[in-house]
Amino acid sequence: MEMKKWLEKAAQSILDQDEESAREIAKKSLEDDMDPVEMINDGFAAGIRKMGDLFDRGEVFLPGLIIASDAMAAAVKILEEALPQDRRQEKLGIIVIGTVEGDIHDIGKGIMVTLLRVHGYEVHDLGRDVPIEEFVKKAQEVNADVIGSSAMMTTTQIGQKKLEEALKKAGLRAKVKTMVGGAVATDHWAKRIGADFFGETPADTIDKLRRILN
Numbered sequence: 001m002e003m004k005k006w007l008e009k010a011a012q013s014i015l016d017q018d019e020e021s022a023r024e025i026a027k028k029s030l031e032d033d034m035d036p037v038e039m040i041n042d043g044f045a046a047g048i049r050k051m052g053d054l055f056d057r058g059e060v061f062l063p064g065l066i067i068a069s070d071a072m073a074a075a076v077k078i079l080e081e082a083l084p085q086d087r088r089q090e091k092l093g094i095i096v097i098g099t100v101e102g103d104i105h106d107i108g109k110g111i112m113v114t115l116l117r118v119h120g121y122e123v124h125d126l127g128r129d130v131p132i133e134e135f136v137k138k139a140q141e142v143n144a145d146v147i148g149s150s151a152m153m154t155t156t157q158i159g160q161k162k163l164e165e166a167l168k169k170a171g172l173r174a175k176v177k178t179m180v181g182g183a184v185a186t187d188h189w190a191k192r193i194g195a196d197f198f199g200e201t202p203a204d205t206i207d208k209l210r211r212i213l214n
């Protein structure tokens, strides 16, 4: 089957909220030599984004979104296992990343973590709903080059600003670069709070990281 069809099937399984089908499609696409990164980014992630639009329009409700998120996570896990290990050897920089406090959205952050690792970064993933002090503590502990924070809600976005302040207070701000991401982040927001950059997609983030760490 051609790639386009696999991507459509992947997205559809998320829209159908069908975890079994999502797993099956992930496995079968690998057997058919499809690129796992493309399957995640342009297949399953496209499905969850569409679910978001339906949720916005009141055509899907929270329980449906939760089931779809679980299906997405199951498929991504299968695809991640197939990612090339060798490309992870070269360490381009040390990154600490997490979703800010009060926010439990972690699908996009998880994809970002996986792709940063594939591209040769050492990534310390703090998970979701992470207190600001944890970011600072971990960055000190591992001597991070970059701290990335994800925020998906207007109510939790403030955590990214608090992080900038906490880093200044800890005397770390000059030593570490910061990147912000998530559905509510923008270039304007990054500038406003004094973050080094906004990463919109994994490709955009990897490109900006390469430039900023050089």
Ligand code: B12
Residues within 6 Å of the ligand: 045, 048, 049, 051, 052, 053, 055, 056, 062, 065, 066, 069, 097, 102, 103, 104, 105, 106, 107, 108, 109, 111, 112, 147, 148, 149, 150, 151, 152, 153, 154, 155, 179, 180, 181, 182, 183, 184, 198, 199, 200, 201, 202, 205
């Ligand atoms: C799936 C989802 C959920 C799932 C989350 C499951 C999980 N484990 O993550 C569930 C169902 C649990 C959920 C819960 C809630 N959700 Co919700 N959710 C979504 C939804 C539909 C999709 C998010 C997603 O996964 N997108 C797909 C991924 C691949 O994209 P992404 O997250 O944007 O990530 C990409 C980039 O942003 C970037 N990126 C991400 N992180 C980072 C970090 C860095 C450092 C960088 C550089 C880049 C980067 O790379 C990623 C890969 O391309 C969005 C809708 C939307 N438009 O985003 C709403 C949305 C975020 N949710 C919303 C809300 C309101 C909630 C709830 C409060 C609902 C409720 N009424 O209870 C709760 C929140 C609970 C909490 N305290 O956090 C709102 C937020 C509104 C706002 N602007 O404030 C949204 C926008 C929906 C809406 N329009 O109302 N949600």
